[in-house]
Each structure stands twice: as C-alpha cells, then as structure tokens.
Amino acid sequence: AQTVTQSQPEMSVQEAETVTLSCTYDTSESDYYLFWYKQPPSRQMILVIRQEAYKQQNATENRFSVNFQKAAKSFSLKISDSQLGDAAMYFCAYRSGANFGNEKLTFGTGTRLTIIP
Amino acid sequence: GAGVSQSPRYKVAKRGQDVALRCDPISGHVSLFWYQQALGQGPEFLTYFQNEAQLDKSGLPSDRFFAERPEGSVSTLKIQRTQQEDSAVYLCASSLAVRGGRGTDTQYFGPGTRLTVL
Numbered sequence: 001a002q003t004v005t006q007s008q009p010e011m012s013v014q015e016a017e018t019v020t021l022s023c024t025y026d027t028s029e030s031d032y033y034l035f036w037y038k039q040p041p042s043r044q045m046i047l048v049i050r051q052e053a054y055k056q057q058n059a060t061e062n063r064f065s066v067n068f069q070k071a072a073k074s075f076s077l078k079i080s081d082s083q084l085g086d087a088a089m090y091f092c093a094y095r096s097g098a099n100f101g102n103e104k105l106t107f108g109t110g111t112r113l114t115i116i117p
Numbered sequence: 118g119a120g121v122s123q124s125p126r127y128k129v130a131k132r133g134q135d136v137a138l139r140c141d142p143i144s145g146h147v148s149l150f151w152y153q154q155a156l157g158q159g160p161e162f163l164t165y166f167q168n169e170a171q172l173d174k175s176g177l178p179s180d181r182f183f184a185e186r187p188e189g190s191v192s193t194l195k196i197q198r199t200q201q202e203d204s205a206v207y208l209c210a211s212s213l214a215v216r217g218g219r220g221t222d223t224q225y226f227g228p229g230t231r232l233t234v235l
Contacts, residue, residue, distance in 0.1 A: 043229045
C-alpha cells in the first residue's frame with residue numbers, strides 16, 4: 001500500500017516571503033500522480049498543483065511550484081511571494097496510475113500554514 | 118457552474134441513530150468518491166462510484182456504512198447505528214474521468230458534512 005508522509009505539522013512564513021512544504025511517499029509503482037491540495041478553514045479542498053510521475057519537469061502554477069525527486073520519493077511544494085490568502089491546511093496526495101477511473105487519493109496528514117502579516 | 122454540494126453541512130446524532138449524508142456532484146461527472154476526515158487528519162478513502170456502479174468500497178470501516186448512487190448522479194452515504202468513532206467530516210468529490218482526457222481525473226471536493234455523534 002502506498003503511504004504519504006508530511007513531517008511538518010505546522011509552518012509559518014512572513015507575507016511576501018517563500019516557504020517550502022515537505023512531502024515524501026512510498027510506492028512500488030512506476031506510474032502515479034502526485035497532488036497538493038489546499039484546505040482553507042471553510043473546509044473546501046482545492047487542487048493547487050499536480051505532477052505526473054513520468055514527467056521530469058517540475059510542475060508550476062503561478063506562485064506555486066514543486067520539487068519532484070522521483071528517486072528520493074520526495075514531492076515538496078514551494079510557495080513564492082506568500083499572501084494572506086495562502087493560509088490553510090496543505091495536503092499532499094498520491095494516486096496510482098494503474099487503474100483508470102478509480103482515482104482514489106491517498107493523503108498525508110497535512111501541514112498547517114500560517115502567514116504572518 | 119455549480120460545484121460539488123453536500124448536505125447537511127452539520128449533523129449531530131445520538132449514538133445508535135442512523136444518518137444519511139447527501140452529495141450532489143458536478144453535473145456530468147462520472148466518478149464520485151467519499152472520504153472520511155477525522156479531526157487533525159488527512160482525508161481517508163471510503164468508497165468510489167463510476168456512474169451508478171460502486172466499484173470500490175474497500176475503505177468502508179464497517180458494515181454499518183453503506184453508500185449508493187442509484188441514478189449515477191446524487192449519492193447518499195448512510196451510517197447505521199452511529200458510534201462516537203464515526204464523528205468526522207465526510208467529504209464527497211467528483212471527477213469527469215474521461216479516458217485520455219488530461220486533467221479530467223482532477224477531483225473537485227464539496228464542503229463536507231461534519232458529523233458529531235454524542
């Protein structure tokens with residue numbers, strides 16, 4: 001079974017600074033996808049960024065980018081120019097690429113990010 | 118267009134009561150997932166539907182949990198004889214899931230139902 005580990009329960013960053021959230025995972029599969037989801041206090045989970053394992057290029061979405069190290073099974077999220085609206089729980093998630101259609105996600109325990117004005 | 122909606126947003130039940138949680142996925146989405154999120158934890162998979170077919174229920178914690186999606190759209194998660202350990206937020210997610218469609222596997226989540234069992 002796949003596992004996802006987020007070793008930082010809480011992180012804080014000054015507004016406009018850069019912060020990196022860590023995630024490691026364990027799998028024996030070669031085809032998979034990785035995601036970062038954001039969950040604000042309102043509870044609605046929002047996709048931040050996704051990475052296909054077969055792609056060597058790291059995904060980026062505006063101020064959000066990942067550092068995907070496949071051999072090390074590491075998938076960190078970098079948030080640049082942090083904004084107050086970035087405050088939330090961030091979850092790293094894994095999905096097997098083996099079964100089309102059953103894209104169930106395996107989540108880590110989350111990192112609570114606080115933005116300091 | 119409307120996102121995934123769930124009702125009720127909050128539910129308080131006495132131990133032993135039955136509850137029913139509703140999920141309205143995004144129109145046209147083929148895949149529907151239920152997750153359970155305990156306090157301070159990440160969501161954990163419960164069950165998965167492709168249209169009306171329940172293809173994976175491996176995450177349901179006991180036979181007290183039952184889910185259905187009879188017409189391939191709205192889904193209901195039912196918990197019988199609720200126990201205190203059932204207290205959690207129940208999240209529903211849906212995805213378009215078009216074979217070969219890049220990104221169509223993206224799951225869109227609802228706001229969840231917070232269940233408290235007293």
